[in-house]
Amino acid sequence: MRLVVLTGAGISAESGVPTFRDAGGLWEGHRVEDVATPEAFGRDPDTVHRFYDSRRHAVAQVEPNPAHDALARLEGALGDDLLVITQNVDDLHERAGSRRLLHMHGDLLTARCTACEARSPIAADLIERPRCPECGERMLRPDVVWFGELPYHLDEIDEALLACDAFAAIGTSGAVYPAAGFVMTAAEFGARTIELNLAASEITPLFEEVRHGPASLVVPAWVDEVLAGRA
Numbered sequence: 764m765r766l767v768v769l770t771g772a773g774i775s776a777e778s779g780v781p782t783f784r785d786a787g788g789l790w791e792g793h794r795v796e797d798v799a800t801p802e803a804f805g806r807d808p809d810t811v812h813r814f815y816d817s818r819r820h821a822v823a824q825v826e827p828n829p830a831h832d833a834l835a836r837l838e839g840a841l842g843d844d845l846l847v848i849t850q851n852v853d854d855l856h857e858r859a860g861s862r863r864l865l866h867m868h869g870d871l872l873t874a875r876c877t878a879c880e881a882r883s884p885i886a887a888d889l890i891e892r893p894r895c896p897e898c899g900e901r902m903l904r905p906d907v908v909w910f911g912e913l914p915y916h917l918d919e920i921d922e923a924l925l926a927c928d929a930f931a932a933i934g935t936s937g938a939v940y941p942a943a944g945f946v947m948t949a950a951e952f953g954a955r956t957i958e959l960n961l962a963a964s965e966i967t968p969l970f971e972e973v974r975h976g977p978a979s980l981v982v983p984a985w986v987d988e989v990l991a992g993r994a
């Protein structure tokens with residue numbers, strides 16, 4: 764069975780990583796237009812660097828939770844028949860052991876040079892203006908997809924959605940496209956669809972099956988059923 768799983772901030776919530784739109788979420792404390800757009804970076808790079816440097820420090824303090832672990836276990840059993848597409852920029856899926864993973868909104872731990880476009884692992888806070896290891900310029904930005912920019916891996920994602928037998932969305936509000944539309948594409952090409960989320964989301968009505976509850980409980984239970992051939 765070819766399975767595509769989309770994850771959002773909700774899968775990392777119980778690890779202690781704030782979501783965006785829940786109470787106390789990141790967009791409560793920051794205006795998107797101040798920290799997550801190319802214009803914001805052009806206008807005030809320090810504020811943008813401070814926002815992402817602090818999120819990187821916060822993620823380094825937390826651990827994957829049983830939901831991340833369950834998806835890594837699922838990959839161990841399904842191998843290439845599983846693809847996880849994450850909207851998250853944290854590295855908790857990787858630290859849980861997932862490898863068949865696409866970061867469609869980029870990666871908090873990677874920098875991209877605005878002079879030569881080279882990507883490099885972030886070794887120091889970007890607000891310190893470290894040099895690009897490739898060209899030596901001090902022009903690094905977080906390799907995170909901002910509002911108004913095109914998400915990464917869309918061709919590969921489309922291919923996977925057209926071919927999958929089942930599609931699951933975990934911990935996403937369905938507030939941002941194109942990710943919020945993936946369920947419709949998968950369903951259109953015959954996939955079964957399931958939403959695993961703490962509460963009803965904007966896209967809940969689009970799913971055949973919905974299970975509400977904390978990811979650390981509902982995801983391992985669902986993975987057990989998939990592995991037993993019951994889901």
Ligand code: APR
Pocket residue numbers: 770771772773774776777782783784785788850851868933934935936937938939959960961962963964976977978979
């Ligand atoms: N278990 C499962 N789901 C949870 C949990 C939990 N413990 N806690 C919260 N959720 C759910 C919420 O109910 C909500 O539906 O996770 C979702 C989080 O929604 P958002 O904060 O909007 O995060 P996300 O859907 O990932 O946002 C998508 O928006 O701001 C952009 O680029 C950013 O990638 C992000 C995109």
